[in-house]
Amino acid sequence: MRNLLKSLVGATLMFAAFSSPAEGVTGPVRLITLDPGHFHASLVQKFMYEGVDPAVHVYAPQGDDVLEHMKRIEGFNKRADQPTRWRTEIYTGPDYLPRMLKDRAGNVVVISGNNAQKAEYILSSMQAGFNVLADKPMAITPPDLEKLKQAFALAEQKGTLLYDIMTERFEITSILQRELSQRAELFGTLQKGTPADPAIRKESVHHFSKIVAGSPLKRPQWFFDVRQQGEGLVDVTTHLVDLVQWQAFPEQTLEPEDAKVLSAKHSRTPITLAQFKKTTGAAAFPDFLKSDVQNGVLNVYANGEFTYRLRDVHALVSVKWDFEAPAGGGDTHFSVMRGTKASLTIQQGAAQQFKPVLYIEGTKDEAAVRSAIESLQSKYPGVGVRRDGARWAVTVPDKYNVGHEAHFAQVTENFLKYLRSGKLPAWEVPNMLTKYSTIMQAYQLSRAD
Structure with a gap:
């Protein structure tokens, strides 16, 4: 070796x-x-x-x-x-x-x-x-x-x-969703929502089998062990909870007591031995996974969902893991923020060719839409808007769609900037602690039944 x-x-x-x-x-x-x-x-x-x-x-x-x-x-x-x-x-x-x-x-x-x-x-x-x-x-x-x-x-x-490493803050549709939610003439103010009808929803679908840096990804066998990798409820949800905080309360300091998890659940993704072999190269399930195998199928607690209240705003986050994406697809992200005048929705399904698209929904005020888009030009020149039935689709130049892998470099560049100044923004550390405290509340509540 x-x-x-x-x-x-x-x-x-x-x-x-x-x-x-x-x-x-x-x-x-x-x-x-x-x-x-x-x-x-x-x-x-x-x-x-x-x-x-x-x-x-x-x-x-x-x-x-x-x-x-x-x-x-x-x-x-x-x-x-x-x-x-x-x-x-x-x-x-x-x-x-x-x-x-x-x-x-x-x-x-x-x-x-x-x-x-x-x-x-x-x-x-x-x-x-x-x-x-x-x-x-x-x-x-x-x-x-x-x-x-x-x-x-x-x-x-x-x-x-x-x-x-919060890469999703550098995805252009998430950035623009955050920006437009702060345009009161278009969005109004963020609704409070209810536990049954949250004002913010963020849902993510990931895949065990995928291509990274142009090659099929070989997963370590321990990745399928939630005792080593962590459940989906505590893994990908870090991105979703981070986005809720970052968008709903931009650059504001949050504390763990600001978040109250109201409901939480987790579930398993079945993985066959053939699928396990495809992604890890292993011919058999290792001993540390045997307790999770039933009738020859590995059951991984990769899925989770919880509803919570952050200050006075209700949010739902959900993560699901499938074995592999449909042809032409990949990991997907769905997000909605509901304002008093309009809603901002990100979709990434087959209709969007599995690329994230931000939509402005629930408003007939074309002048407010175009004014809000115009206000973005100093920071994001070239961003536009087009009609899509009863809603508006935000159009984004290709130069902003750098892809998930490039977001790691953007996060690192940001970290290097902080490193040279010797400090993080004042809200970052308390908000990281709030994020993980929220997720641990959900982890414990999902086991209470």
């Missing part, structure tokens, strides 16, 4: 000194990747960044996870269009975590992998004084949330940053 990994990476690199960001990082940013079991870890490195050292240190246990990660990094380095220049030094000893903490080979730890250990990885990194850029979810159980609270307290004490 070690020799094979060495064949995939560049020359051995000298370790770099760790620098504290108490007043912002002024020198090069040096990345450390810790136990990269999820493909999101590699997407952080899909592009190069100004001021980021191309030398990256990886600390991980031996196994397929780190090997697959390095194949993706090498693929980025060797592609014809915009090849990257990453050089990697790998340590795969059984003491990879204490070794990482001791070596101090960089100043930012990127964490995206097995979520059963993520909260501990984050807390250990913060105790050692590192900055952390963590993939979602940062917590999958209530005990994880307690570790996360400790980690944020340490970040404040040490002057370091802890940030999770």
Whole structure:
């Protein structure tokens, strides 16, 4: 394994000194990747960044996870269009975590992998004084949330940053939905809704079998174990709850007590052995999944839904996992925000050719529609609108549709900006804690029946 990994990476690199960001990082940013079991870890490195050292240190246990990660990094380095220049030094000893903490080979730890250990990885990194850029979810159980609270307290004490990767904030239709919801002449004000008829609905459909960076994605076997990956109720919902907060209360500080989960449920997605083999390469279900197998079919608690009240606004979030998308399709997102004058709806089905489209619904005031679209031109030139029956479809130039994988670079660029200034926006940390607290409420309530 070690020799094979060495064949995939560049020359051995000298370790770099760790620098504290108490007043912002002024020198090069040096990345450390810790136990990269999820493909999101590699997407952080899909592009190069100004001021980021191309030398990256990886600390991980031996196994397929780190090997697959390095194949993706090498693929980025060797592609014809915009090849990257990453050089990697790998340590795969059984003491990879204490070794990482001791070596101090960089100043930012990127964490995206097995979520059963993520909260501990984050807390250990913060105790050692590192900055952390963590993939979602940062917590999958209530005990994880307690570790996360400790980690944020340490970040404040040490002057370091802890940030999770919220890519959906960079999807153009979500951005425009947020912008238009703040145009009172068009949208009015956000309705309050009720538990039975929420003012905000966000629904996401994901797939176990998919294409990433142009190739079929090989999933780790543990990805199908909710004790390691986390249930759908605590995973993808991080994006949905984040969007509710970000859109309904833009740049406002929220507290955990602002959110009250009213109902929650979870359900399973069946996975056949043939499907499992297609995505993992494994010929049999591993022992740690045997308790989830019935009549030869693996049942994964990948689906979840909950309704909650955030301050005085009612919202519903829902996530569903299917094995694979229909022909020509992919992961999909549905979202509606209901205002007193109009509703803003994102749809991404077959009628939209599986591409997200934002619609303005429930208004006959064409002047208000066109005025609102005109007000976007200074920030998003070229955005337009067209009639679509009784509603309006917002038209978006191709330059804004960069795709999900490119959103990881946008999040990272944002994080680097914060890193150099030495601080996050004042609302980010309390809102991250509110987000995970909300999700943990749903997690517990879904088990109450």
